[in-house]
Amino acid sequence: MKLAIHHTPGSFSDRWIDYCRNNAIPYTLVDCYRNDIMEQLKDCDALMWHWHHGDYKAVRFARQLTYSLEAAGKLVFPDSKTVWHFDDKVGQKYLAEALNAPMVPSFVFYDKTQALDWINTTTFPKVFKLRGGAGASNVRLVKDAAAARKLAGKAFGRGFAARDRFNRFIDAVWRLKRDKNGAAFLGLFRGIGRIFIPTMYEKMHGREKGYLYFQEFMPENNFDTRIIAINGKAFAIRRYNREGDFRASGSGLIGYERKLFDERCVRITLDLAEKMQAQSLALDFIYDPQQQPLIVEMSYGFATPVYDKCTGYWDMDLNWHEGPFVPQHFMVDAMLGQIAKQKPAYT
Ligand SMILES: Nc1ncnc2c1ncn2[C@@H]1O[C@H](COP(=O)(O)OP(=O)(O)O)[C@@H](O)[C@H]1O
Ligand SMILES: [Mg+2]
Known part of the structure; x- marks a missing residue:
């Protein structure tokens, strides 16, 4: 087993x-x-690769x-069931609808006439999103039909x-206001530079077009x-909105106390992860006016240090x-469990 x-x-x-080293779990590093890469993986049972949506090469x-490794019977983290919808809010809308998961009502159009017909008859405000992006960078409030038509x-x-x-620039201003330190000033x-110079990701990715995505706006949420x-264990953070803004993710204002968390959200996440057979599932929740939790988006990855302050987890x-606990260890344990199931002779 390797x-x-x-x-x-x-x-x-x-x-x-670290976990493999400390527990004598056989591993090898690959590129x-x-x-x-296929040659490198020849004598391995599973590949673990934490790839990021901002890595234009990985994408x-x-x-x-x-999918190719899975076709050959190898295990992967994140596997296809875990990752296919990653950084793709359009995919997540279909998945939630297919599985009857409680998601904020979402609307997608692939044709301008249909989009305009809908804009002319629906109510506003709505939330406009691109299918990709994180930290609320591609999420905007659309106040009226005229603004929606422009989009x-x-x-x-x-x-x-x-x-x-x-x-991104507005966020840099926000971080300076929040932190008032040298790093924020540099940011x-x-x-400012970024307003004029596109990132490598932007250059390589090309422009987002040919679809229009909106969500119903859920008012009076001042956090998400x-x-x-991961592997039947769940943990949580609360993110407060940026000052004077409806968006929470990317604000860096985080709460960890157990009493801040609604166990209905924990239940939904554990159940959906099981239904999807996802190795790792991160759900962002807000509330509708009746205080029912609704999913805003799904993900598989997360920024490690942010979760180190979580005070415990639910089973x-x-x-x-x-x-304290280490979510990355849960991932390796899950992978070893999957290998053992597939190849009982090795255990
Ligand atoms: N439909 C919505 N109604 C109200 N607030 C929303 C809605 N969708 C997103 N938000 C807010 O905007 C933030 C970013 O939205 P999200 O879809 O999670 O994008 P990102 O992938 O950038 O995190 C959320 O953290 C939430 O606070
Ligand atoms: Mg989010």
């Missing part, structure tokens, strides 16, 4: 490697970006590599930059709740396990 790990410093792999081929014109015309540069300079389920029966 695991293959693609190591990207600062990603999950730091802790995967997924090399042409001979080009990570899914294709994953439709752009969606079926020139299209949008894959990452909203102006939003603002970078943000993120629940992450499948919603029992609370107080104390």
Whole structure:
């Protein structure tokens, strides 16, 4: 039995490697970006690769590599069931509808006439999103039909930059106001530069167009709740909105106390992860006016250090396990479990 790990410093792999070393779990390091990746994986049972949606190279081929390995009976983290909808809010809308998961009502159009017909008859405000992006960078409030028509014109015309540069600049201003330190000041300079210079991701990705996506706006949410389920265990953070803004993700204002969390959201996440057979599922929740929790988006990955301050986790029966834990270890344990199921002779 051997695991293959693609190591990207600062990603999950730091802790995967530590865990393997400390527990004598056989592993080898591989480089997924090399042409001979299949050869490198020849004597391995599973590949673990924490790839990020902002890695324009990974986005080009990570899914294709994953599906190909699965076709050969190898295990992967994240596998196809876990990752196909990653950084794709349009895909997530269909998935939630197919599985009857409670998601904020979402609308997608692939044709300008249909989009305009809908805009002319629906109510506002609505929330406009691109299918990709994180930290609320591609999420905007649309106040009226005129603004929505303008977005439709752009969606079926020139299209949008894959990452909203102006939003990034506004965020840099927000971080300076929040932190008032040197790093935030530097970030603002970078943000100003970024208004004019596209990132490599933007250049490589091309423009987002040919679809228009809106969500029903859920008013009076001053935070969102993120629940992450891995291998039957769930943990949570609360993110408060930026000052004077309806958007929470990316604000950096985070709450960890157990009493902040609605166990209905935990239940939904654990159940949906099981139904989807997802190895790792992160759901962002807000509330409708009747205080029912609704999913705003799904993901598989997350920023490691943010969750180190979680004070415990829930199991499948919603029992609370107080104390520190390492979610990346849950991932390796799950992978070893999957290998054992597939190859009982090795255990
Ligand atoms: N339909 C909505 N109604 C109200 N607030 C929303 C809605 N959708 C998103 N938000 C807010 O905007 C933030 C970013 O939206 P989200 O879809 O999660 O995008 P991202 O992928 O950038 O995190 C959320 O954290 C939430 O606070
Ligand atoms: Mg989000």
